[in-house]
Amino acid sequence: MSEAARPRLSLQQISCAFGATTAVDRLDLDIAPGEFVSLLGPSGCGKTTTLRMVAGFVRPTGGSISMDGEVISSPAASLPPERRRMSMIFQSYAIWPNMTVAENVAFGLKLRRMDRGTVRRKVTEMLQTVRLGGLAERYPAELSGGQQQRVALARAMVIQPRVLLLDEPLSNLDANLREEMRFEIRRLHDEFHFTTVYVTHDQGEAMVTSDRIAVMNHGRIEQIDAPYLLYTRPRTRFVAGFIGRTNLLAGACAGEAIAFDRFAIPRAAFAGGETLSGEVLFSVRPQSIGLHRAPPAAGDGVALVEGRLLQRTYLGESWDYVVAPLDSGLRLKVAALPAEVFEVGETVWLRFDPRQMAPIAG
Amino acid sequence: MSVAQSAPAAFTGRPGALARLRRLEPASLVWLVALAGLAALVAVPLLRLLVSSFQDTDTGAFTLGNYATAYGHLRDVLALGNSLLYAAEVTLVSVVLAVPIAWGIARTDMPAKGFIRAMILGAFITPPYLGAIGWILLGGPNAGWLNRVWMALTGSGTGFMNVYSFGGLVFVTALYAFPYIFVFTAAALELVSTEMEEAANILGAGGARTVLRITLPLVTPAIIGGAIVVFLDTVALFGTPAIIALPARVRVMTLVLWQFFEFPVRAEAAAAYAVPLVLITLALFWAQRMVLGRRGYVALTGKGGSRRLARLGPWRFLILGYALLVVALAVLLPFAALGQAAFSKAWGQGFSWGNLTLGNFRALLADDNSRQTIAHSFTYSAASATLAVALALIVAYIVSRRLVRGGAVLSLLCMAPLVIPGIVLAIAFYATYAPPPIALYGTASILVLGFATRFLPIAYVNCMAALRSLNPEMEEAVRILGGGRLRALARVVVPLLKKNLVGCWLLVFIPATRELSTAIFLVGARTRVISVMMLDLSENGSFETLAALGFFLLGVTILIVALGYRLLGRDFMLRRS
Ligand SMILES: Nc1ncnc2c1ncn2[C@@H]1O[C@H](COP(=O)(O)OP(=O)(O)OP(=O)(O)O)[C@@H](O)[C@H]1O
Ligand SMILES: [Mg+2]
Numbered sequence: 001m002s003e004a005a006r007p008r009l010s011l012q013q014i015s016c017a018f019g020a021t022t023a024v025d026r027l028d029l030d031i032a033p034g035e036f037v038s039l040l041g042p043s044g045c046g047k048t049t050t051l052r053m054v055a056g057f058v059r060p061t062g063g064s065i066s067m068d069g070e071v072i073s074s075p076a077a078s079l080p081p082e083r084r085r086m087s088m089i090f091q092s093y094a095i096w097p098n099m100t101v102a103e104n105v106a107f108g109l110k111l112r113r114m115d116r117g118t119v120r121r122k123v124t125e126m127l128q129t130v131r132l133g134g135l136a137e138r139y140p141a142e143l144s145g146g147q148q149q150r151v152a153l154a155r156a157m158v159i160q161p162r163v164l165l166l167d168e169p170l171s172n173l174d175a176n177l178r179e180e181m182r183f184e185i186r187r188l189h190d191e192f193h194f195t196t197v198y199v200t201h202d203q204g205e206a207m208v209t210s211d212r213i214a215v216m217n218h219g220r221i222e223q224i225d226a227p228y229l230l231y232t233r234p235r236t237r238f239v240a241g242f243i244g245r246t247n248l249l250a251g252a253c254a255g256e257a258i259a260f261d262r263f264a265i266p267r268a269a270f271a272g273g274e275t276l277s278g279e280v281l282f283s284v285r286p287q288s289i290g291l292h293r294a295p296p297a298a299g300d301g302v303a304l305v306e307g308r309l310l311q312r313t314y315l316g317e318s319w320d321y322v323v324a325p326l327d328s329g330l331r332l333k334v335a336a337l338p339a340e341v342f343e344v345g346e347t348v349w350l351r352f353d354p355r356q357m358a359p360i361a362g
Numbered sequence: 363m364s365v366a367q368s369a370p371a372a373f374t375g376r377p378g379a380l381a382r383l384r385r386l387e388p389a390s391l392v393w394l395v396a397l398a399g400l401a402a403l404v405a406v407p408l409l410r411l412l413v414s415s416f417q418d419t420d421t422g423a424f425t426l427g428n429y430a431t432a433y434g435h436l437r438d439v440l441a442l443g444n445s446l447l448y449a450a451e452v453t454l455v456s457v458v459l460a461v462p463i464a465w466g467i468a469r470t471d472m473p474a475k476g477f478i479r480a481m482i483l484g485a486f487i488t489p490p491y492l493g494a495i496g497w498i499l500l501g502g503p504n505a506g507w508l509n510r511v512w513m514a515l516t517g518s519g520t521g522f523m524n525v526y527s528f529g530g531l532v533f534v535t536a537l538y539a540f541p542y543i544f545v546f547t548a549a550a551l552e553l554v555s556t557e558m559e560e561a562a563n564i565l566g567a568g569g570a571r572t573v574l575r576i577t578l579p580l581v582t583p584a585i586i587g588g589a590i591v592v593f594l595d596t597v598a599l600f601g602t603p604a605i606i607a608l609p610a611r612v613r614v615m616t617l618v619l620w621q622f623f624e625f626p627v628r629a630e631a632a633a634a635y636a637v638p639l640v641l642i643t644l645a646l647f648w649a650q651r652m653v654l655g656r657r658g659y660v661a662l663t664g665k666g667g668s669r670r671l672a673r674l675g676p677w678r679f680l681i682l683g684y685a686l687l688v689v690a691l692a693v694l695l696p697f698a699a700l701g702q703a704a705f706s707k708a709w710g711q712g713f714s715w716g717n718l719t720l721g722n723f724r725a726l727l728a729d730d731n732s733r734q735t736i737a738h739s740f741t742y743s744a745a746s747a748t749l750a751v752a753l754a755l756i757v758a759y760i761v762s763r764r765l766v767r768g769g770a771v772l773s774l775l776c777m778a779p780l781v782i783p784g785i786v787l788a789i790a791f792y793a794t795y796a797p798p799p800i801a802l803y804g805t806a807s808i809l810v811l812g813f814a815t816r817f818l819p820i821a822y823v824n825c826m827a828a829l830r831s832l833n834p835e836m837e838e839a840v841r842i843l844g845g846g847r848l849r850a851l852a853r854v855v856v857p858l859l860k861k862n863l864v865g866c867w868l869l870v871f872i873p874a875t876r877e878l879s880t881a882i883f884l885v886g887a888r889t890r891v892i893s894v895m896m897l898d899l900s901e902n903g904s905f906e907t908l909a910a911l912g913f914f915l916l917g918v919t920i921l922i923v924a925l926g927y928r929l930l931g932r933d934f935m936l937r938r939s
Binding site: 055056057080081082083084085086087088090091092094095096097098099107108111112139155156159165 | 555557558560561562563564565566567568571575576579580582657
């Protein structure tokens with residue numbers, strides 16, 4: 001395997017059980033050098049456990065983890081965290097309140113026996129980078145939440161870790177700051193390109209920061225993809241429902257077409273449509289359904305369905321409509337621009353674009 | 363008269379003395395009485411101490427003569443130095459004894475934690491002078507058990523240790539002082555989030571380095587806090603020095619103060635000699651501030667702050683071994699020796715059937731004098747605990763509900779006895795209440811007042827904590843329905859805090875039953891208490907009776923503590939407050 005292709009971090013069939021509960025269940029994950037990967041999933045799905053196994057705080061009960069081709073964790077042996085040359089940012093930041101900002105950041109450097117001059121220079125540079133230039137001599141209690149967060153980032157990054165781990169680092173910040181810090185984290189990644197594993201249950205955070213997102217459920221990865229693909233091409237029902245809102249439409253393969261409740265679309269219109277067979281579930285995002293007063297021009301496999309508008313909600317940036325196709329029990333969520341005003345009870349035309357419908361396994 | 367009725371009167375009536383009098387709630391009277399009590403117990407004696415140190419014994423005129431008498435002899439000045447050295451060494455040894463065990467219990471998977479905690483509680487409730495007697499039986503120059511074993515094993519003609527020495531004094535004192543530091547440190551260690559340590563791990567610090575660089579520095583305030591308590595306690599300690607330092611010809615402050623009270627009593631000189639102690643105390647607290655500085659010590663965020671116990675592997679037996687050694691020295695060995703003495707006709711004769719007897723206990727209970735002494739101890743302690751808790755509750759209520767301005771001053775007064783050595787407090791009480799016309803000297807009242815004052819801070823801290831846990835809306839609900847403050851206090855606050863108050867009462871009662879340094883200056887011929895009787899017995903060398911009395915006192919204490927556990931939960935004694 002060539003140097004470039006070898007993953008920095010490779011989790012193979014990794015499992016972790018606490019007594020009877022299996023927190024992580026035979027999970028596979030490869031992360032390339034310099035890549036930013038998020039673990040995203042609902043509470044209790046095993047994100048923290050996975051991260052702590054990577055850090056070396058928890059020993060796996062099955063499988064192995066290797067870094068640059070070298071096994072660092074297995075049920076038999078686990079390299080202690082202090083020898084992994086990683087860094088981690090904790091949910092509570094865990095910045096030491098009895099040390100100044102500069103002392104906190106210098107801690108890891110001093111452990112690496114760097115001389116005073118180098119330590120001072122690196123600390124100063126790093127504090128500039130995270131925009132804490134003037135606060136080196138403050139104690140953590142004298143900082144705001146966001147500043148404390150930056151100290152934690154500086155402390156973790158200044159040692160040039162081989163892997164940077166973050167466990168819900170923004171969950172203790174208020175909403176505005178959280179928004180700002182997710183861009184900050186991405187900016188720092190673009191600057192340093194540390195291989196990063198980021199745990200979160202906030203999809204917005206994962207979308208902004210990550211190269212790839214691994215969606216976890218019940219200790220396994222359901223799908224791992226770039227944020228855009230995850231949204232437009234969810235591959236499982238769970239992912240489709242977890243990332244954004246969606247409509248699930250059941251279709252049946254019948255000859256050269258796929259038949260839905262009130263309409264049919266030629267198989268060929270779907271990307272990879274020829275491989276589909278039997279009953280198929282499609283995820284259709286509310287934004288991808290067009291809403292029209294009169295039937296628009298059809299074409300390209302596009303399907304038109306007449307329906308009645310049942311409910312509407314104005315959200316400021318968009319309208320949320322609920323539409324029922326005529327003579328159907330289906331209730332579809334449709335999002336529309338603020339200018340596209342329809343009244344409840346109106347008859348409308350729904351426009352389905354097969355290129356924006358993702359077939360789902362299971 | 364309730365608030366609801368008095369308020370309109372206040373609004374319609376002419377402003378003036380009459381209106382103000384009418385507006386006076388009955389509650390205000392209670393406040394006034396409590397404040398007066400606080401003044402009488404704390405402020406007046408301390409002022410009196412200061413004033414009388416500048417007063418001539420006979421004429422009452424201003425003089426510096428007392429200071430000349432107090433510090434006129436070089437040996438008395440040296441005694442002050444000895445005391446400071448003694449306290450510093452005890453503090454150091456206590457830290458060494460306490461901190462590793464606290465770490466083992468709070469942060470590792472050390473086995474037998476329950477047993478070790480129980481034994482440390484045992485050391486905590488053992489009066490230091492009783493432990494000292496135990497160690498005389500163990501480490502007396504030739505007759506002590508450990509020396510006898512040593513001589514038998516090595517064939518040597520002399521023992522290997524002598525408790526009657528400065529080193530012995532330090533060692534024996536530290537064995538009963540270290541639980542303070544243990545309690546403070548263990549409580550703080552339990553609060554350190556594991557993430558603090560993991561953050562150091564992942565940056566490359568191994569286990570030992572993390573403990574030394576991160577964990578322990580994070581609890582320095584607790585260690586320093588405990589160390590200050592130990593230091594102050596040791597400077598003011600009377601019992602252990604009286605038993606060990608006196609025969610060893612080591613002069614410490616408390617013994618010099620005691621001499622000022624021998625005939626002819628020179629209370630003013632004692633006051634002068636005691637004043638610097640207060641200054642030392644203040645200096646210590648100032649130094650603590652300097653050391654801690656601007657640093658923070660508590661974790662800044664709540665989330666993710668869980669604690670996981672460190673797995674030590676085989677090392678956990680090392681830390682257990684250390685803990686066992688310490689509790690053996692503090693509890694197991696001395697109590698074995700005391701037990702042997704309590705059930706012997708003569709302790710030196712060793713273990714034999716012929717030497718075995720229950721006579722010591724029988725004699726103790728048969729003798730009118732000692733029966734009275736025991737009764738005094740328990741009644742005075744109960745009275746002072748009740749007084750202290752009542753006063754503390756009212757003051758804490760006034761302060762926490764901001765009923766008067768200057769709450770900080772009241773807090774300070776309540777906490778002041780904490781930093782006033784017991785012996786100084788006793789001298790202050792003597793100076794205030796012994797002279798006519800009050801002339802309380804030799805009465806039960808002065809002992810009860812003295813004990814109540816001495817332990818007022820314990821009561822106050824606990825009442826304050828309890829009140830903080832109580833939502834003020836509970837009382838506001840009473841008041842909006844028309845009940846006054848006193849009704850709210852009696853019907854809501856006290857019943858809700860019943861458990862806390864009982865615990866608080868016990869926390870005052872227990873130390874009061876064994877208090878020596880205050881008692882020694884305030885007892886009269888007809889108000890002797892157990893602690894003073896024990897000191898007399900040790901002077902006579904009646905170690906058998908003394909041991910029996912000690913066991914009796916300890917038995918009662920253990921019963922009370924057990925009752926407290928049943929009623930209030932396991933934590934009520936070793937809780938940091
Ligand atoms: N030390 C432990 N002992 C027993 N069970 C544990 C332990 N740690 C985690 N678990 C269990 O393992 C599962 C996964 O936990 P984990 O902390 O990895 O979840 P998470 O995805 O990080 O959740 P969250 O988003 O709430 O932080 C949960 O069911 C949890 O109860
Ligand atoms: Mg988690």
